[in-house]
Amino acid sequence: MNTLIRTEFLKLRTVRSPWIILGAAPLLVAVGISGLVSSSGIDARNPAVKQSDALAHVGLASLVTLLFGIVAMAGEYRHRTITDTYLTTPARGRVVGAKLVLCAAAGAVSGLISAAIGLAAAAIWWSAKGFPFAWSDGEMWRTVGGGIAWQAAFAAIGVGVGALLRNLVGAIAGALAWIALVEGLVGQLVGNFARWLPFSAGQALGAGANSSQHLLPRWGGGVVLAVYAVAFAVAAMSVSVRRDVA
Amino acid sequence: MTGVSVRGLTKHYGRVTAVDDLAFEVPGGAVTGFLGPNGAGKTTTLRMLLGLVRPSAGEALIGGRRYAQLERPRTEVGAVLEATGFHPGRRGRDHLRILARGAGLPGRRVDEVLDRVELTAAADRRVGGYSLGMRQRLGLAAALLGDPGVLVLDEPANGLDPAGMAALRDLLRALAAEGRTILVSSHVLSEVAQTVDRVVIVSAGRLRFAGPVSELGERSVTVRTPQAADLASLLEARGGRVEATGESSLEVRGVDAEEIGRLAAQKGIALSSLSEGGTALEAAFLRLTAAPEEA
Numbered sequence: 001m002n003t004l005i006r007t008e009f010l011k012l013r014t015v016r017s018p019w020i021i022l023g024a025a026p027l028l029v030a031v032g033i034s035g036l037v038s039s040s041g042i043d044a045r046n047p048a049v050k051q052s053d054a055l056a057h058v059g060l061a062s063l064v065t066l067l068f069g070i071v072a073m074a075g076e077y078r079h080r081t082i083t084d085t086y087l088t089t090p091a092r093g094r095v096v097g098a099k100l101v102l103c104a105a106a107g108a109v110s111g112l113i114s115a116a117i118g119l120a121a122a123a124i125w126w127s128a129k130g131f132p133f134a135w136s137d138g139e140m141w142r143t144v145g146g147g148i149a150w151q152a153a154f155a156a157i158g159v160g161v162g163a164l165l166r167n168l169v170g171a172i173a174g175a176l177a178w179i180a181l182v183e184g185l186v187g188q189l190v191g192n193f194a195r196w197l198p199f200s201a202g203q204a205l206g207a208g209a210n211s212s213q214h215l216l217p218r219w220g221g222g223v224v225l226a227v228y229a230v231a232f233a234v235a236a237m238s239v240s241v242r243r244d245v246a
Numbered sequence: 247m248t249g250v251s252v253r254g255l256t257k258h259y260g261r262v263t264a265v266d267d268l269a270f271e272v273p274g275g276a277v278t279g280f281l282g283p284n285g286a287g288k289t290t291t292l293r294m295l296l297g298l299v300r301p302s303a304g305e306a307l308i309g310g311r312r313y314a315q316l317e318r319p320r321t322e323v324g325a326v327l328e329a330t331g332f333h334p335g336r337r338g339r340d341h342l343r344i345l346a347r348g349a350g351l352p353g354r355r356v357d358e359v360l361d362r363v364e365l366t367a368a369a370d371r372r373v374g375g376y377s378l379g380m381r382q383r384l385g386l387a388a389a390l391l392g393d394p395g396v397l398v399l400d401e402p403a404n405g406l407d408p409a410g411m412a413a414l415r416d417l418l419r420a421l422a423a424e425g426r427t428i429l430v431s432s433h434v435l436s437e438v439a440q441t442v443d444r445v446v447i448v449s450a451g452r453l454r455f456a457g458p459v460s461e462l463g464e465r466s467v468t469v470r471t472p473q474a475a476d477l478a479s480l481l482e483a484r485g486g487r488v489e490a491t492g493e494s495s496l497e498v499r500g501v502d503a504e505e506i507g508r509l510a511a512q513k514g515i516a517l518s519s520l521s522e523g524g525t526a527l528e529a530a531f532l533r534l535t536a537a538p539e540e541a
Contacts, residue, residue: 007348014340015333080331081341083298084388087325088348090297090314245298246290 004089004098012072012106021068025061025110025151026117032057033118037125051133051140052208054122058114058147059206062154063179065107069158070171072103073236078168085244093237100159100233107155111148119144139209146218147206153225154202160232163240201225247274248395248427250295250323252345254304257290257451266289266451272429272444274395277422279432279442279459283535287451288431291330292400294327308396320349324389325398326382334374338365338384341373345388359387363417379410387416397421399430405435417440435531447534454534463530467503469510470495472520477515481506494518 005052007016032056073096089095095242127135131139134140158175165171179199187194194200195216203213204221250272257265265287272278275406282288293299295306297313303313316322332341342356360366368376376384380442381423383403387396399418403411418441432438435445445462447455455462471477474496478488486501498506503522510517 003348003350007344010340010344012348014337014344015335017335075333079333081333083330084329084345085348087296087323088296088320088345090316090319119309242300244293246293 001094001098004094005102008072008095008098008102009185012102013015015106017071018058018068018106018172021064021071022106022110022113023057023136025064026114028058028061028064029114029118030121032060033121033125037122038128049138050121050209051122051126053210054125054208055115055118055140056147056208058111058118058144059150059202060147061110061114062107062147062150062202062206065103065110065151065155065223066158066161066175066179067172068106068110069103069155070162071158071168072177073099073159074139074166074168074171075162077162077166092240094161095231096163096237100156100236103159104152104156104229107152108148110155111151114151115144115148125146142218146222149222150202150206153205153229156229157232160229160236163236164232195223198225200226201228220240237240247425248309249274250306250308250396250427250429251310252291252295252304252306255291255294255301256303256304257287257294257299258302264451265294265301268448268451268453269304270446270453272427272446274427275422275425276443277418277428277430277441278305279435279438279445279529280429280448281435281438281445281535282431282433282448284433285313286433286448286535288433288448289400291428292327292431294400295398296323296327320345320351320392320394322392322394323396323398324388324392324394325400326385326402327400328397328404330385330388332373332376332381332384335372337370337372338376338380338387339369341384342387345391349392351392354538355391355393359390362390363387364523378405379407381407382410391447394426396427397429400429401431401433403432403434411432411437432528435528439527447531449535459527462525467498467501467506468495468519468521469498469506469517471510471515471517473515476513477506477510477517480509480513480515484509485488491539 036049036054074087085095086092088138123133161175162171183197183199187197195204195214200215201221201224203216203223205218207215215221253269254266255265263332268291280288290299294301308316313319339356341362342359343353346353346356347472358371363382363386365380365387370382375470402414406414418430420429430438439459442459444458445455469477472494474494478490478496481488481498481501484501487499491497503520507520
């Protein structure tokens with residue numbers, strides 16, 4: 001398994017797209033925090049934004065790690081390298097497993113970098129606006145931790161989506177459509193169950209204190225997202241083992 | 247030497263039967279041509295042999311084992327498939343490094359196979375900038391990484407220019423001379439006729455012929471000479487069967503081109519052309535692959 005994970009790591013290192021995708025996450029976090037602060041009318045008399053709300057952007061960048069996971073898996077079908085991959089390792093479930101482990105780890109690293117950039121951006125804005133930045137804000141750290149976990153989980157889910165759909169363009173379009181539109185529509189249909197859907201579970205895990213949405217508790221969001229990740233992983237591995245590679 | 251055996255191999259796609267109860271043996275250490283028109287089921291058969299496609303029935307074995315049962319598949323079987331691809335943004339050398347690492351092969355093998363297919367100079371360029379011939383060679387390099395005893399090549403001649411084709415033939419001969427078992431598919435008999443020892447011919451998913459090329463039909467030689475009558479009687483005396491196809495041209499069976507040239511030179515007969523034609527082979531191939539229900 002160690003060999004397989006290192007092989008998958010070499011695959012990611014030898015092309016440019018994973019680096020570009022991972023670089024986008026911290027960038028989006030910094031832009032998001034800057035936008036929030038500059039649009040909220042925060043000043044010395046009006047602390048309109050909580051630190052945890054700014055750092056909630058760490059979790060929102062999980063959209064990027066979702067794409068990362070999809071590209072890592074469905075990209076093999078797109079470029080038809082999957083044939084050589086399975087000729088080298090006929091045990092396909094282990095190949096998918098190695099991708100899941102590696103992408104979850106890459107998602108966590110992306111989360112850590114996003115958190116570091118996000119904290120730095122927030123601290124700079126706060127001091128620019130004349131507020132002391134409270135490094136001991138427990139809610140902020142829980143938001144950051146939840147955001148990192150969300151990024152890791154969505155990377156793994158991305159691998160699952162990529163293995164199930166195999167069509168790179170279709171998988172990316174489907175994932176974006178789900179987050180931008182479909183989950184909202186389904187959420188309206190199912191009412192109170194909406195908070196159990198994947199993006200809502202992620203929001204519960206990584207949202208700040210001011211979130212107005214009706215979400216699961218933070219730990220609950222974490223458990224639900226972990227269940228989704230495991231379910232996608234199991235489905236991806238069993239389907240990949242059975243299907244023909246043509 | 248490791249051989250390949252296919253037994254009762256069948257693949258249905260919905261109501262379409264792509265491969266129909268196929269059975270043949272590929273002896274070790276020989277070059278076997280796997281021939282048939284497009285859509286005959288060659289690629290599906292090879293993909294089943296390599297464990298990529300699950301047979302509906304039957305089995306395809308390499309040295310008595312299914313591909314998935316091979317302990318270190320890259321060291322036993324090398325394959326160049328049509329559908330094999332490369333990431334356009336990845337360098338050729340990196341593509342091979344990935345395969346070597348996954349297969350537990352030492353990094354120096356990457357340099358060795360790059361040299362073997364003469365791709366070393368381009369190894370550090372991204373594959374997106376490779377020509378078709380260079381991609382073919384990269385695919386071959388990948389197949390040779392583990393120094394396997396069995397090579398499976400699916401339509402390797404497709405899209406190659408004449409120089410590329412000649413290079414491919416030379417490489418196949420060299421690989422065969424090293425004692426490897428080679429199974430090479432093609433839809434054009436003449437591409438492989440000079441290289442293969444045996445042929446397996448399929449059409450519409452079913453076996454039409456399996457055996458040595460010589461059993462398929464006799465090779466004929468076309469000779470043009472102003473002294474056609476003299477040459478004809480000379481060759482007939484040597485057991486050849488000669489047919490006059492024109493005033494100064496003969497079609498000869500039973501005596502090969504080298505022998506004809508030698509005999510003519512001895513007797514001072516001038517030849518204006520001497521060519522090995524695959525006419526008989528081609529005719530047999532067409533007969534075997536056309537209208538499979540009646541043949």
